[in-house]
Amino acid sequence: MIDDDADTLTTASRLLERSGFEVVTFFGCFNRLAFVAAKRPDLVLMDVNMPLVPGDDLCRLMKDHETLRDIPVVFFSSNDERTLHALVRATGAAGYIAKSDMTLDLGAKVARFLAPRRAVARGHAEEP
Numbered sequence: 001m002i003d004d005d006a007d008t009l010t011t012a013s014r015l016l017e018r019s020g021f022e023v024v025t026f027f028g029c030f031n032r033l034a035f036v037a038a039k040r041p042d043l044v045l046m047d048v049n050m051p052l053v054p055g056d057d058l059c060r061l062m063k064d065h066e067t068l069r070d071i072p073v074v075f076f077s078s079n080d081e082r083t084l085h086a087l088v089r090a091t092g093a094a095g096y097i098a099k100s101d102m103t104l105d106l107g108a109k110v111a112r113f114l115a116p117r118r119a120v121a122r123g124h125a126e127e128p
Helices: 006-018 033-040 055-064 081-091 107-123
Strands: 044-046 075-078 094-097
Touching: 006 107, 033 055, 044 055, 055 075, 055 081, 075 081, 081 094, 094 107
Parallel strands: 044 075, 075 094
Antiparallel strands: none
């Protein structure tokens, strides 16, 4: 999880850990792409509105990176849903979760984005 708000990182990571996820967080402006490359997470949950390199730009960098392009990116933002939907289309992100939806079911929302990836890993990819 990548965000420039420490409180959001703490709250969201606790909710996700309660749902059984192993959560690694990154707080800061520098070396976010290197962090993702080093950790190779199953999914990146990231804020859009971050200094220096906004989340949508970081997503584009990941999609252009040969070893990172297959990692799903889910925007986690307080932006309005219309903006988030447009950013998903423009960047190739897997989707978004509104920060206003940060509730006990955050884990279920993240799990939905991981389900296709886990099905492929088990050899049970669904036919389109």
